[in-house]
Amino acid sequence: MKPVLIVLLLNVLTIGSSYAQTKGHGLFDVEFRRAALGQPAFTSARAACLAVPRDPAWSSLKPVESLKATQGYGTDGAANDYAWAVMVLTGRALAGDAASEAALRDLLLTWAKSKAFANTEVEHDAYYALKRVLLPTVVAYSVLQRGLDEGQKRELFEWIDPLVRKTDRTFDGVVDRNNHRDLADSLLMTWGSVSGDETLYAKGHDRYRSILAEARNDGSLALETRRGARALWYMRQSLSSLTVMAEVAATRGTNLYDLRAKEANFDRILSYLLNGIVEPSVVMAYASENYIPGGETDARRQDLGFMTKRSHGRHYMAWTEPLVARDRTGLATKRLKALFVRNLRSDRPLIDEFVGGNATCFWGR
Incomplete structure (x- = not known):
């Protein structure tokens, strides 16, 4: 084995206990992970990257010009097929397919040329x-970068960058402080890490601290737990965004998982969800x-649908993969494992937009 490859592999194998890595380029260190997936020790992880076949019909997906506000409870799903295609193809590309x-490159370039999503309605749910x-799109770009020529990089960057910046918008009401804001800042x-924009990177770092500061002593988040039958649903959603922020920071050697604000840290919030x-x-x-409880108005009937796969094979608990991979010894982590x-393990690969794609491929062992 070549010396450089040995170094890369050792860095990947020690990710569970070490935060002292080189300055990262996004959600995870793409080249370290690519190197690991080529080794026999990661055969099952590579299989997870390739578990969902590539569908030739994805090349014919029609770009979505605008995501729209929905009537009542719910979110515009016009781009669901695109998001699924991007997440599957990104994992497969990372594994060397x-x-x-x-x-994936051709799909993103086609949508970039069409200026997809540029006319999205200025409403909080749109x-x-x-x-x-956009989160899976950003991860896809980070995986594709090494194989793009300068013109392709520029075209994708000039499509993605203004769209990401568009989401940094203040709306009236609690959506500026709840899981909507958590997702935006993740x-x-x-993207700040991928593009080298330190101001954008800092928004997520600062939001992470704000979430901890706003948490109650028992680990609950006030704006999420008031949501009736979906109280736990939205606690889990915020944890997903917290995990993304912590993993992005980890590629720079920063350990946000152990950051504490008074009584609150990541484990305290995680413990509340597990309880x-x-x-x-x-x-x-x-x-x-x-x-705003959703379809179920009886708060006693907590919606635990996030524990099983949803449409397109997505899984809302995909954010657990990096936590399971890390060598953390706290009680909350042991309970999560x-x-x-x-x-959850039998549902692998765990794939979801809120964690950027195929989490089993990105972090699984």
């Missing part, structure tokens, strides 16, 4: 849909406010 890499689709931080999954009545004192083995 040249045909998928070419298909922007929420935009953030969801996206800004990731609620085991015993949903834990959240009732807050959930009884029943603020037990939950993962018991309820």
Whole structure:
């Protein structure tokens, strides 16, 4: 084995306990992970990257000009097929599938030429849909970069950059402080890391600190736990964005997982979610406010649908993959790992927009 490859592999293998890595380029260190996936020790992880076949029909997906506000509860799903294609192709490209890499490049360039999403309605739920689709797009760009010529890089950058910046918008109401803002800042931080924009990177770093500062002593988040039957649903959503921010920071050697604001840290928030999954009545004192609960109006019937796969094979618990991969020894992590083995591992690969794509491919061991 070549000396350089040995060094790369050792860095990947030690990610669980070390934050002292080189300055990163996004959600994870693409070249370290690419090197690892080529080694026998990562055969199962590589298989997860390739588990979903490439669909030739994806090359014919029609660019979406505008994501729109929806009537009532829900989010515009017009770009769901695009997001799924990008997430699958990114994993396959990372694992070395040249045909998928070419298909991903061509898909992004086609949508860039069409200025997809440029006319998205200026409404908080339309922007929420935009953030969801942009995070996997940013990760795809980070994986593709090494194989792009300067013209292609410029074209994709000039498409992605203004779209990402568009999401840094203030709307009236709590969406500027709840999981909508968490998702926005996780996206800004990731793109800031990929593009080298320190101002964007800092937005995610600062938001992470704000979430900890706003958490109650028991680890609950006030704006999420008041959501009736979806109190735990939205706690999990914020944890997903916290995980993205922490992983982006980790590529720069910064350990946000152990950051503390008074009584709150990542593990305290995670523990609250885990307690609620085991015993949903834990959240009732807050959930009884029943603020925009979704389809189920009885707060006692907590929606745990995030524990199973959803449409297109997505899984809302994909954010657990990097946590399971890290060599953290706290009680919250041990409990999460037990939950993962018991309820989630059989659903691999875990793929979701909120964590940027195929999390099993990006972090799984």
